[in-house]
Amino acid sequence: MSVRRLATTQPDSFAFNADSEAEVAFWMNKYPPERKASAVIPLLWLAQKQEGWVSEPAMREIAARCAMPYIRVYEVATFYTMFNLEPVGVHLIQVCGTTPCWLRGADGLKAVCEKRIGKKGRGHLSADGKFSWEEVECLGACSNAPMVQIANSEGDYYYEDLTPQALEAILDDLAAGKRVEPGPVTRRHCSEPTNAKVGVLEDASLFDGSRAGRFELPNRARPQEPLAEERKSRPASGAAGTGGEAAIAPKKARKTAADGAAAAEAEAEKPAPRKPAAKTPAAKKPAAKKPAAKKDE
Numbered sequence: 001m002s003v004r005r006l007a008t009t010q011p012d013s014f015a016f017n018a019d020s021e022a023e024v025a026f027w028m029n030k031y032p033p034e035r036k037a038s039a040v041i042p043l044l045w046l047a048q049k050q051e052g053w054v055s056e057p058a059m060r061e062i063a064a065r066c067a068m069p070y071i072r073v074y075e076v077a078t079f080y081t082m083f084n085l086e087p088v089g090v091h092l093i094q095v096c097g098t099t100p101c102w103l104r105g106a107d108g109l110k111a112v113c114e115k116r117i118g119k120k121g122r123g124h125l126s127a128d129g130k131f132s133w134e135e136v137e138c139l140g141a142c143s144n145a146p147m148v149q150i151a152n153s154e155g156d157y158y159y160e161d162l163t164p165q166a167l168e169a170i171l172d173d174l175a176a177g178k179r180v181e182p183g184p185v186t187r188r189h190c191s192e193p194t195n196a197k198v199g200v201l202e203d204a205s206l207f208d209g210s211r212a213g214r215f216e217l218p219n220r221a222r223p224q225e226p227l228a229e230e231r232k233s234r235p236a237s238g239a240a241g242t243g244g245e246a247a248i249a250p251k252k253a254r255k256t257a258a259d260g261a262a263a264a265e266a267e268a269e270k271p272a273p274r275k276p277a278a279k280t281p282a283a284k285k286p287a288a289k290k291p292a293a294k295k296d297e
């Protein structure tokens, strides 16, 4: 992590201009009064887009707008590397030097910047004051490597598929005050393979199943058929291990014997069928005793 300090030379004051004020009002209205501090990053960004960098007076102004201590604004501004803490050129060239861009020629782009602008770093401006440059880590456009991001009052735009010659042409146009169209300089549509036919998946046969019949399963996947073929060509009495019916037969016999033994064992373990219990005749109910006849006295 780089050490980020405020520039040693600071302006006396800072004020948002009319265009910025309209944007500031939008962001301040977005949050409830007790949550004004939520607008700190958008306001820092607006100050940077207006001045090219974030000065110490700008941080104090933003602290007052967001009703938060100045030190909190300072912490945010010094934490995020997207904020320039010192003046930069009108155009800040950020050259990606991470592996994919490096493999595709980022060193050549850095050489152009050194030749045209001078020393690397946000605090170093070109002789005309229009450019400064720095090396940054991956900007997420690796499939269009090598690339640079150019930050100016219009925004932050990517220029991709660059060569040293293409970057020189871009710098020439910017120096002449021309607008340069961002994107791949090779006029690739996006990040598709170079010279690829866009819309290649429009071929209906990719989806209608008509291609399925073209693919036969290899014989290895169907063991029964090659086995039958081999049997015809094998000698009838082959030694074990050399193939043929004889080699197969003992295995079959062993299998049958083992099966028979297992079947007999299973049969023996079966419980004997239970004989139905003999029906015992229902016990005769004792005859109801007749009440003894009363003796005549």
Ligand code: FES
Binding pocket: 096, 097, 098, 099, 100, 101, 102, 137, 138, 139, 140, 141, 142, 145, 147
């Ligand atoms: S490595 Fe350069 S954009 Fe990812």
